[in-house]
Amino acid sequence: MRVLPVIPLLCGLVAVDAALPGMARAGACPPPPDHSEALTRLIGEIRAAPDEGSGQALSDQMWALWTDAPDAYAQELLDEGITRRGAYDFEGAIKAFDALVAYCPDYAEGYNQRAFINFIREDYDAALPDLERAIELSPRHVAALSGQALTFFALERMPEAALALRRALDLNPWLSERHLLPALEAGEDEL
Template identity: 30%
Template sequence: MGSRLLWFLAISSASNLLHADQTDDRLGDLFAVLQETENVRTIAITESQIWEIWLQHANADVQQLMLVGTQRMNAQRYPEAMVVFNRLTESFPDYAEGWNKRATLHYVLGNLDASISDIEKTLELEPRHFGALSGLGMVFIQRKELSKAKRAFEDLIEVHPNSPNAKQNLELVEEQLRFSVI
């Protein structure tokens, strides 16, 4: 099964991504792979392919806005990145990854309520968005809302059972919850 799975991953990666986003039909098969495999290499390849699909969009303006916004965020030019991501979410409100990027920027800036709001929009558009679920857990940890963080990591594990950090984060939150009861 391993070689067949890797063949599928290679073929699906090479296919046309021009019309990809969170509505892409290939995502179902890729998420099935995440449910079935424990192979670290296969998980990494599958995650990468999912992110590649989520980042794609048929509209070249979306592609350009994502590129510019991400570059500015990575360069710590946060006000400029926020302008770009605001434009992206206003102009293309059905594009989940635009909301997710802006949620990440809000998190970096310490705007936790705004980050949660954008994560919720991301998850409304793509309920399987493991990046958004992980981010939600991290936001709730920052807010010291450990029960909500626990739920976010449980939801993440449901979508991506072998997520590299989900189980570890869940264990840490559960430990903190146990100590807070004592």
């Protein structure tokens, strides 16, 4: 029996059999969990929410769905990236999210999180393709839509920013970014 080495991945320990020459990683990433029914229910509830506090509680439940990774390995990578982002280790976070996207190319949150890091670093051009992919994989990903709106805004692409924000607000009218819509719409008129 061959024992696979355990090497550090960022700050966690993960068995990395893909690093061994001539061997493939044991198993591929499974499909992301299907939370479509729960998301539909939450979108209905958040649209009917009576106040911002209620809306925020429902938004937190949406985040729990989006951050439910396809398997334990993917969850480790996601959690590692989020932890590193929280510690302002953006390079380490990018490495974790790069690994997550490579392992689970059909999991929207890997792209969304990597885009967020690039947004924080003000690399808006790098953030956009990841946001587009996240939205392609999860069209009702409110955070990716609002992130796309903010990225377009930073790039002074007001019509696209307003469109993305309207799409996000249609799904969650309690987003804090809702206050930007009048400015974005005014920017649309100026162009």
